[in-house]
Amino acid sequence: MPDTLDSSNPTADAGTAGSDNLVIIARQAILDEQRAVYGYELFDRSTAADAHTAASDAALLFNALSYAGSEALVGRKTVFINCTLESLSGAHLELIHPEKVVLEVPTPGASATPEEIAGHIPTLQDLRARGFRIAFNQEVLRRAYAAWVPLASFIKLDLQAFKPELAQPLVKFATAHSQAKLVAEKVETAEQYERMAALGVKLFQGYWFAHPTMVKAQTIRPSQATILQLINLVRKQAAVSEIEDLLKKDPTLSFNLLRFINSSGFGLSVEITSFRHAVMILGLKKLFRWAALLLTTSRNTGSPPAVGQTAVVRGRLMELLAAELLPPEECDNAFVVGVFSLLDAMLGVPLERALETVALPQPVVDALMHNQGVFAPFLELTRACESGDDEAFARAAEALHLSNRQVNWAHLQALTWAESLTAGE
Structure with a gap:
């Protein structure tokens, strides 16, 4: 279905896990002239916005891609991320595919010297050479930043920052001196939209289209x-x-x-x-x-929680049991089934939603979601080992033609292995 705007409801709820594990990212749509979503500008709302720093830039980008189910957050749309000048040299950008992200770069401000402005050019040129697209605001159209303008992929025109009569000369100047796409931002009325569209602006952002929406994810x-x-x-x-x-x-x-x-x-x-x-x-x-x-x-949470310990035991036990009956290449998948069978408890959300955020082989999904396929009997036996239900244990072991001795020995090995992992912490 086509991408549509939802300016009222979060795309995911907070679940039941602790608030320390909640990532909240606000997104505001950037629309094209057909009102289709071109991309999203992201804002970190997990913590108080005391200061915009290089560290907060890295955290926002990392959280957006690692935690907040990127398909729910941005899908295949372009991501616009605000940066500080300091964060542009950050190693976190090495983790990102340049084609997926637009870096919104501020100008240093009115007090910046010509030397300071020129000093940032090599960094900006390096980012462009690596394939990143850069967005500037209309301040880049000032004479002092003439050398920056050719590096712009986008120039965002803040309609609250200049008088209406300056719109035409700004658009004309930007079009003449750059190949950048122009974005009219903070568009709050139909009149503002029509004025900028008439000047040839193709991209728009602002409350007139949609307020920022909150996307929440458990981590x-x-x-x-x-x-x-x-x-x-x-x-x-x-x-x-x-x-x-x-x-x-x-x-x-x-x-x-x-x-x-x-x-x-x-x-x-x-x-x-x-x-x-x-x-x-x-x-x-x-x-x-x-x-x-x-x-x-992350936070220093000390020893792994009991649920994480149980997940590790399950994974190791399934790996050992699978080694008795399945080819070696399937043992890793058996381990994954065991470990991820408790994702719902670790995340505080239904297992189906948890599994949507990570790619897994279909046999693994079949076992976790439908209790079907080659790994399902192993998972059933693993759960029976935890339950203390002798009848369920006997049924599950018999289904796999494994003796009580084989299963009990594997379970003991799995418990010992899991305990050894945390002994050094």
């Missing part, structure tokens, strides 16, 4: 100790298998990585469904950047 944040383990592994250039082992130990870490690498901002054309593939696609340099950003947006 599951790994413990800082686990993230630091990952960072240390990457820094010493550990083998992919060693990094994969750490991802297997923490369901929150692996969930965040798969969701991030499959987000629209990362720009991949195929879905990544295994931890090893994710590590290989991302590479050590980007994996380090991702882990560092995850560390800055």
Whole structure:
């Protein structure tokens, strides 16, 4: 169905998890001349907007792509993100596919010297060379910023910042000196819209079209100790298998990585469904950047919660049981089924919604959502091991032709393995 505006309802509710795990991102639509959505400007509403800093820029972009279910948030539309001049050199931009993001860059202000203005040009040129599109406001049309204008992909004209009679000369000047698309922003009346459209402006943003809407998402944040383990592994250039082992130990870490690498901002054309593939696609340099950003947006929650511990036991038990009966390549998927079977509890939202935010192989989804397919009997047996229901345990074990001894030994190994993971924390 076509993209439509909803200026009243959030696209997701907060669920039941704690408020510390709530990411709230406001988006305001940017429309084309047919009133279709061209893109969204995003604003962080999770915390008080005390200051706009390089750190808050990185957090907003990271949260938007990692947490807030990017399909619900922006779909395939262009994302406009406000930046500080300081954040333009930030390593977080290395994680983003340039074609997906427009960087809204402020001018330094009236007190800036010609040397200060010129000093930012190499950074802006480097961003353009890397494929990023840059948006400036109408201040860039001042004589002092003449060297910046050719670098603009968009110029946003704030209709509250200049008198109506200046609209025509501003549009004329911008059109003559740049290839930038013009965006009329803070459009609040039909008259303002018609005036700018008549001047040839093609993109519009403002309350006359839609107020910003809130998009909420629950996050599951790994413990800082686990993230630091990952960072240390990457820094010493550990083998992919060693990094994969750490991802297997923490369901929150692996969930965040798969969701991030499959987000629209990362720009991949195929879905990544295994931890090893994710590590290989991302590479050590980007994996380090991702882990560092995850560390800055996480909180030190101490020991993993009981539900996370149970998820790890399930994953390991399913992996061990699958090793008895399935080909080796299926064991990783069995582990994923076990770990992600408790995503609803970890996120505080229905499992179906949780699974919408991460790419998984169809057999994994079949087991989790429909209790069907090759992994379903293993999940049923794993749950029976937790329940203490002897009849259910016997039925599930018999269905897989596994003896009580085999299952009990695997369960003991899984419990021991999960306990060993947190002993060092």
